[in-house]
Amino acid sequence: DTGVSQNPRHKITKRGQNVTFRCDPISEHNRLYWYRQTLGQGPEFLTYFQNEAQLEKSRLLSDRFSAERPKGSFSTLEIQRTEQGDSAMYLCASSFGREGRNEQFFGPGTRLTVL
Amino acid sequence: AQKVTQAQTEISVVEKEDVTLDCVYETRDTTYYLFWYKQPPSGELVFLIRRNSFDEQNEISGRYSWNFQKSTSSFNFTITASQVVDSAVYFCALSEANAGGTSYGKLTFGQGTILTVHP
Numbered sequence: 001d002t003g004v005s006q007n008p009r010h011k012i013t014k015r016g017q018n019v020t021f022r023c024d025p026i027s028e029h030n031r032l033y034w035y036r037q038t039l040g041q042g043p044e045f046l047t048y049f050q051n052e053a054q055l056e057k058s059r060l061l062s063d064r065f066s067a068e069r070p071k072g073s074f075s076t077l078e079i080q081r082t083e084q085g086d087s088a089m090y091l092c093a094s095s096f097g098r099e100g101r102n103e104q105f106f107g108p109g110t111r112l113t114v115l
Numbered sequence: 116a117q118k119v120t121q122a123q124t125e126i127s128v129v130e131k132e133d134v135t136l137d138c139v140y141e142t143r144d145t146t147y148y149l150f151w152y153k154q155p156p157s158g159e160l161v162f163l164i165r166r167n168s169f170d171e172q173n174e175i176s177g178r179y180s181w182n183f184q185k186s187t188s189s190f191n192f193t194i195t196a197s198q199v200v201d202s203a204v205y206f207c208a209l210s211e212a213n214a215g216g217t218s219y220g221k222l223t224f225g226q227g228t229i230l231t232v233h234p
Contacts, residue, residue, distance in 0.1 A: 031220055042119075042206050042224030043160070056221060091160065095220070102148065102210070104222060106160035 002026070004107035006092050012113045013082055020078045021110045025094030032075050033104060034067055035091040036060065043091055049075060082114045117142050119209050121225035128197050129233050135193045136228050138207030144168075146212040149183065149190045150222065155203040166190060168212075197232045204229050 005024045013019050025032045031050050035043035046065070047057045051072040061067075064082075069075040079086055089111050093104035118141040128134045140149065151163040164176070166183050173182050178198075182191045194201055208222040 033220065033222075035222075040226075042208075042227050043222070045221045045223070048220050050220075089158070093160075102220070103150065103162045103165050104220075105162060106152075108157075108159045 004092055004094050004105055006090075006107040006110050008110060009108060010111050010113075012115065014115050015084060016081055018078065018080045019082055019112065020076055021090055021092075021112075022074060022076050023092030023107060024074045025092070026105060027073075029094035029096055029105075030072070031095045031104075032069055033093040033095075034075070034077050035093065037089045037091055037109070038087075046077075079112075082112075084114045087112055087114045117209050117211060117223040119207050119223055119225035121205075121207055121228050123228045124226070125229040125231070127231045127233065130199060131196050132232075133193060133195050134197050134201075134230060134232075135191055136205050136207075136230070138190045138192065138225060140188050140190065140207070140209045142209060142211060144211045148210045148212060150208040150210070151181070151190075151192045152206045152208060152224075153203045154206065154227070160206070164192070194230075197230075199232050199234055202230060202232045 007022045011019055033048040034046040037043040045058050046061050047067050049069040052069050064080045067077045089109045091106055091109045093106045095102050095104045120139045147168045149166045153161045153163055171183050178195045180193045204227045206227045207225045210222050
């Protein structure tokens with residue numbers, strides 16, 4: 001069990017540029033989640049997938065954000081036309097999604113800085 | 116709507132002291148899950164414990180114990196004989212569940228409590 005991995009770990013970009021992050025969940029987990037965490041705050045839910053289906057999206061996920069999980073394995077989160085307010089840590093988590101096994105395991109995060 | 120409140124912003128203790136982290140939650144659902152996560156300085160969130168709303172039995176696991184009280188919507192977490200390595204931000208989180216008891220998945224986190232354990 002290698003854990004959840006995220007790439008890149010850090011991303012610095014200029015305002016207006018597009019960025020894409022990748023998350024590789026724990027292999028046997030069917031659920032994958034994205035959260036955003038700003039300094040001094042708890043993580044905030046963005047969206048989640050069960051296999052390849054995107055089941056819920058937060059109102060925080062504006063039209064500039066899109067997430068995919070094309071084959072039910074890894075996922076990508078893209079932010080278009082980045083704004084300085086997008087600067088945050090983007091966290092990915094995965095879980096079994098079954099009763100009694102629903103704890104989420106988090107990756108190390110991707111820290112985004114928008115200049 | 117779900118809400119989790121961790122009223123303690125920061126706690127500072129000396130090694131070997133016991134420390135309790137408070138968590139109060141709000142939900143309209145009768146079936147839900149509660150979690151505690153630890154975020155050390157390295158940044159990665161680490162799962163600690165999970166509790167179902169239909170099981171109010173409190174437990175002890177090593178130096179960790181928790182007190183779940185539905186009547187007061189509280190889910191407090193205690194570290195016994197704290198150690199310097201316990202220094203981290205601790206988050207309480209809530210997940211609602213469907214009728215089958217399976218979590219909907221979305222976690223609602225509190226603001227976190229910064230715990231500093233001094234040698």
